[in-house]
Amino acid sequence: MAAAHCNYLSTLPATNLKSRSNHSVRLNHTLTLKSPKNSWMGTKLCVGVKPHVLVCTRRPFSAIVSFSLPTANPERVSPPQELPKWSSKSIKSFAMGELEARKLKYPTTGTEAFLMGLLIEGTNLASKFLRAHGITLFKVRDETVKLLGKADLFFFSPEHPPLTEQAQSALDWAIDQKIKSDDGGEVTTAHILLGVWSEVDSPGHKILSTLGFNDEKAKELESSISKPGIKDD
Template sequence: MASYSFSAIPISSSTSQPSHGNCSVFSAILPRHLNLYNSFIGCKLTVRLLSSSHLATKHRPALATVQFSLPTPKPKSDSSAKVPKWSARAIKSFTMAELEARKFKYPNTGTETLLMGILVEGTSIAAKFLRANGITLFNVREETVNLLGKSDMYFFSPEHPPLSEPAQRALNWAVEQKLKSGEDGEITTTHMLLGIWSEAESAGHKILETLGFDDEKAKELAKYMDKDYDFNLK
């Protein structure tokens, strides 16, 4: 059998050599398990060889968590229309919002961090519209601290900070607007942003208002409600 090398120490394959002392355990991306004997240090090395399919399942729970955290559209029982889904940009924006909440050590994913998530994702119409109107990630973060303050330095957010009530209502609004429109396509980050704006008492709405967003800009953005990307919008 051919020899395998994991470091500068030569390792030859063998199943007949006895093990001596404490043995190390390595992991590698290969389709099976091998027991390798290191003749230099006299130790049998158990190598766990993981298949690529095993590694692929590692990230599935996180993706499922994100999808289940976003409201699921519920069509009318007598409707045969296809149930709309959240766009890829909207899902990524939500994921980035959770990350921002953890960075700020906040206990919840609020409307303010949903707003940050849209800007961190950065490629959607909503994000481009905000930047075109002078609303940047830096400004939103700064206004968030001014409005909500800093969290206790010893507090640690959960891996997936739960939605605050205003944030949940904002996302529900986005879903409802999509269903009311009767249009094909996905629920976009524009729906998400306008959902934040619909929550007049929320931190996200107040931050947008402070930075110059208003009802006229909301109406202008609503024209792009069912799109998530436009090459002509810079």
């Protein structure tokens, strides 16, 4: 019945497909639709369409990767001594903690976020030590919400929630301890964990204490990382 009132596409030339260096594709179509009579309007219809469609694939993006963590006083060492480097897992754990603070809609990145970041990364020395003593991500997250509460539903954290003073002090403690050891190695996630424990009034310290972490476990961890050639895994 439709064939009685409307012809099908009368002209449909081949598609001209051209690939460009920027992975864009330009499609050129000439489409003509002819009908002697429109069944519902009673008029003739002749439509010519020549669209130019530019289809772009997703372009590669650039990302800035930090190879260090913030310290309040980067000039804490004097030449020729250099600041010790952070391990890659320390940097990744820091980023995971920052992201977790954003997910919980907190305005800052605190010591509690450091703990969650360590456990989210999951393959580092500190996370293995924590899990071996029954401290898991879910427990830390639950204790964090109990201690700090839930954020406002309509609040949005900044892209990089700034560090609290206690979180900054924990990183500084980790750097200072590594400088004192003078073993030339990297600053590991264990140093971050011990730095959190050193901040006795911080949320991270309180959460660790609630979950069974104590000075004896801290000394055990400190003793394990004092061995030469220790790696953050």
